[in-house]
Amino acid sequence: MTTAAEMLQSEFASYADVVCAHATERPDDIAVVAGDRRLSYAAFDRYGDRIAAGLQRDGVQSGEAVSICGLNGWAYAVLWLGILRAGGTVAPLAQSSTPEALALMVEDCGTRLLFADQSILDTLTLPDGVTPVTLDDDTAFEAWLPEEGAEPEPVEIDPEQGFNIIYSSGTTGTPKGIVHSHQMRWRQVTAFGGLIFTPATVALLSTPLYSNTTLVSFLPCIGNGGKAVLMQKFKTTEFLELSEREKVTTAMLVPIQYKRLMAEPRFDDYDLSSYLMKFCTSAPFAAELKADILKRWPGGLVEFYGMTEGGGSCALRAHEFPDKLHTVGQPMPGHDIRLIDEQGKEVPQGEIGEIVGRSGTIMKGYHNRPEQTRDTEWYDEEGNRFIRTGDVGRFDEDGFLTLMDRRKDMIISGGFNIYPSDLEAVVIEHPEVDEVAVIGVPSEDWGETPVGVVVGPRDAEAIRDWANAKLGKTQRLAAVHIVDELPRSAIGKVLKRELRESLKLG
Template identity: 60%
Template sequence: MIRAHAGARPDADALIQDGVRLNYAELDDLMDRIAAALQREGVRPTESIAICASTSIEYAALFVGALRAGVAVAPIAPSSTPEQIVGMVADSGAKRFFLDAEVEAAISGQPHDPATPRTAFEAFEAWIEPEGAVPAPVDIQPEWPFNIIYSSGTTGTPKGIVQSHGMRFQHVNRAEASGYGPGTVSLLSTPLYSNTTLVSFFPTLAAGGAVLLMKKFDAKRYLELAQAYKVTHTMLVPVQYSRMLALPEFDAADLSSFRMKFCTSAPFGAALKTDILRRWPGGLVEYFGMTEGGGSCVLVAHEWPDKLHTVGRPIPGHDIRLIDEEGREVPTGEIGEIVGASAAMMNGYHNQPGKTDDATWVSPGGTRYIRTGDVGRFDEDGFLTLMDRKKDMIISGGFNIYPSDLEAVMRGHPDVADVAVVGVHSADWGETPVAFVVSKGADAAAIKAWTNERLGKTQRLSDVRLLDELPRSHIGKVLKRDLRDGYA
């Protein structure tokens, strides 16, 4: 698709960062040089490379250039520990590891496997083939691995999620419906190793649009870029939307070029969606799904203003069901774990068939579904409301407590700027809820008393702790495990 755009519109912008522009003809040539270099090194189709670096035009070109050679890409978060980085590179089976100077310094004390040569981005130009190089053509198959996305680089052992070319093409197929086209300018401020970013990155290039990359998100800089480049599309996580709308200069910014804004990866409150629709031109679409694939939901927020508390309905062709602890489907209106099946499903967890099996539910009819670990409920109109992560549900004295219910109450307190509720061990009740709050002024005791007056007896908080900010991942998810572990 990129080659077709290079032939039809060679001078059109493909990648932009920090004032540097790469048009489609230049990107097409660079991809050939990268693919030819990988072939020169003996990297064969369906094998993989790993990348661990900050966002850059070279990073983006390397990703798509490897794909042209039929080579899968394992993008790894630089925020991971040195041990995790080295472990993920090894797990991916990468034939070559590309990294920047910062990552190279971070992992300098780790053992280096000579079977996986390293290439620094600082030496990237010398590594690729000369201009005009042409790689041997590769007949890519839909089931071949496209990328290996690691599920976590913060806590626990990351799992490599293998996505196929066929699965990625399902994302691209949605591009036209989302308004992507040759005139698109997508501003992406989340990292290239995140699936959140890639679900907008690839459709933009597939449609012949321009991808405007930010190395690191900064709310004021984002506004400047959005206006200067007349941005039409963006993918942001909820905390980024919050920070943008909190800027004093936000309402004076000219954002009239926006056609569509997207959000995914973390809980997206109805009040925040309402504020975005009121103050930011263009449509707003929320996606709910997993990197692993399976079933996804979409909420076209500007068309369903009375459903902003939900994550929308299943995408056509996506079958989403709710099951109980015994794996039986629950009726409409009841709460259950969300499982989904579709054409967009991972091949499995890399080298971890047991975990792949654990993430699978098979229906009585024999259909394979991916278990999300999320708990939700369908309403009578078929819209899905998320309750919580299954593992975050608190069982206190035999009662199920959903932290999101408590958080929703606490957000009604005028001095609560941010909040997360977790379950901690209790000798009396098994578990008990504790709230971590970013306060605008009220003390912990006052917030606890105010909240407990508004909760049922089984829901009441046992403690409130004040923090300057909640710990979050690179895509804005609150790290509840860190809060639980710290409290313990």
Template identity: 60%
Template sequence: MTTSLPPFRPIADLLREHAAARPQHTALVQGARRLSWGDMDRLADRVAAALQRDGVQPTQTVAISGANSIDYAVVFLGAVRAGVAVAPLPTGATPEQLAGMVADSGARLLLADATVPPLAIACPRIALDGSPGHRALHEWLAAEGSRPQPVAVQPEWPFNIIYSSGTTGTPKGIVQPHAMRWAHVARAEAGRYGTDSVALLATSLCSNTTLVSFFPALSRGGTVVLTEGRFDAGAYLALAARERATHTMLVPVQYQRLMAHPDFDRTDLSSFVMKFCTSAPFSAALKADILRRWPGGLLEYYGMTEGGGTCTLAAHDFPHKLHTVGKPAEGHDIRLIDEDGREVPRGETGEVVGRSPSMMTAYHGQPAKTREAEWYDPEGRRFIRTGDVGRFDEDGFLVLMDRRKDMVISGGFNIYPSDLEAVLRGHPGVADVAVVGVPSPEWGESPVAFVVPAADAPAPEALRAWANERLGKTQRLAGLRFLDELPRSDIGKVLKRQLRERWVAGA
């Protein structure tokens, strides 16, 4: 494995250089507000100086929560400049979860907008949007023209603590060091970012999905455009055309809605250079549709917020490999292991584990959980376990089977929900689908399906019968229910745990 990277540089230093070189160039856009690189640099200085004034030390933490905004982004950048770690908290969490994450992160300060309800927390709260009841951001900032004391950021220092979406239980704080963010930025050539890039971001800044595009775009001196409010396909298309977007990061469900929108084919998207996707299963049919109808390249990332190993699929270069998630990225070592932790031969199925310069330090304050997430090869090198099951094809492309935790074991047979979902998606009456395993007194577990029906969908039992005719004997669905929509996290992942609980409760 080649692990060489350019010598480490703090991202805050790169941003300072771009601001000095092109202070009038646009850095951040949201709605009618446009912030130049010079103004962004000065605001980040005021944030960093305010943190230092309040005694927040390098490697300590501040928390941010709320809808995407320019002020949210600037506070994040200012904290990084001060060497302070940021805990960007998920917007879909309950008040109790948010308060727990603030406490778990050790945050010295919470900066939040009006979308965040009152929380029982010990640290002060600043209102990002000036909402009443808390000190406003503009009052908290250091005076105009303030400059922070220089901080010599170290690679091992925590850059951010990202909390998992809670799809599998209580959210865990994933500590990503500055070295990990530097690795994302230093190896961004495949993304084709440059000083004239315009990256349109429509996912939350609390998510690593967003940050793996946000920081490379800014670190190359480009412009970041943030959407407003909940994702709206029509508004996104209009904004992309108006801003002449060159790059975007979206999750599969957003691509699906965009490609189905009546305005898609009449929107001018010719400015696009590259599109990115990550965070959830991305069907080959959807990738093919995007390649056919949306200008520019399409790059899929497969990996985890915890880091470890990443695969990349340049779909525009490998249109015959759209059923895969690509090959290991440069400097990434990805292997497959069996239930006993032994590496499996090429062509066999196993759990995906990975190692690279992009690896979390740990789960914050949870050494036992951290150990569970690690695998060591015979030479003692540390890998991160993904929990995904896959195999490498004859050309070295990784084919994912399913999440290990989502695999259904029915009567001793392994059933991969993604196989069943693919069959159901072949019916024109299925708009969206998720298959989960539920307890069965006869088989241990049985697969059931939750379907969002299209306009011409048959009755649930008729659809189940149609699917079972096309499935193997051990794969057949024990039940099927219709839903108006599938429960999803902030970045579009189906919350299968909620679906299992819903089935068991009879809801």
């Protein structure tokens, strides 16, 4: 049998096969910790076999989607393995979605089985032909499984076969299914093998298993033989306690989680010396927060900038470039990042443009949406395929990328381009402001005008006057609204469309 180490040196191997190799070589090592459950690689692998056999028993064919929807847990983790071993495509769905959106996603991916927490199943009206299986009741889940020792029929995996369908957060409308291939995921598994992810790795995962933010740590961790510690819901003290008890070496967090951790009064009381590296992605990451983490939290800090769709990614090794904390770093090796204007032409060095990228990690396309797939593509003069991010940025003279904003969030007021992030950077400096989002609203005089939405202060007019005294003439806020909290997705992105709707701002 090919060893795990040999597989990880190859251009392609299946995720299910490398897990089997780890289980054969190190059966007693822990693969997954979830609550009071600790699954060894041998147990993890056996569950993968039983799930795959159960799916085949129920008629699931190679390439067919199987959906999961629930909070992180041991059953969720083993389902990923079992579905892939059966040759299926994993379609994990956000449990925070409305019942209507979930039903649409279930229908779109074409699953015949939905593994979901009972509280979710209670709200859903499933399409005909979809069988529900309760995920968060061990007795019910075990009842669905074939008996111990069941083995699936072997399945040949094509590298270009669908590995997963990740549905977008819906921040820009109806969620789209982003299809990743086995080959793409294998490249991610092996990219940091031997560096960040090894058999000695202990990765703490506190974001949902339906999110690509989580999967870019979970899959390489397990694929390289490490231990994945799953949290059902993020809580600062629980995160810190787990970090200390499990001697965590790495974690992928989103900025709002870092912010809450660093504000935790007892943060400095915990022993975090086991940390070797921390990662961040998915939302704007303030330079001041990065600096605080570098000062108080052992281990390195890397910020990744990229999209679930793939394309090109940047990485900022904050511990190596403390003078570049305002940027998202440089293009990763093998990643081609360019900036284009509204006409699709590349912009000169130092100018602002939409970010497009290409690499070996790029989506196959949006599931069942060829036109929207084409809309997100850009081709250079040689015919190379890039993915459009919808983000606007600028490279500095050292090749570090600074993000300005989402292109759709840019405000055009009186003919001037206004970047909300510039205004947010000013408003957040006010000592009473905890969080801020700036959005554009219709204006008869200017076309659009910026409005601030803040958490923290009591006097909206005072905040507006304070900010406008520091902003340029074309940037001044027309109004400030005070809210208890900003609406966010499960991975911390501010939902500006939802904010506009809730405040009836156009």
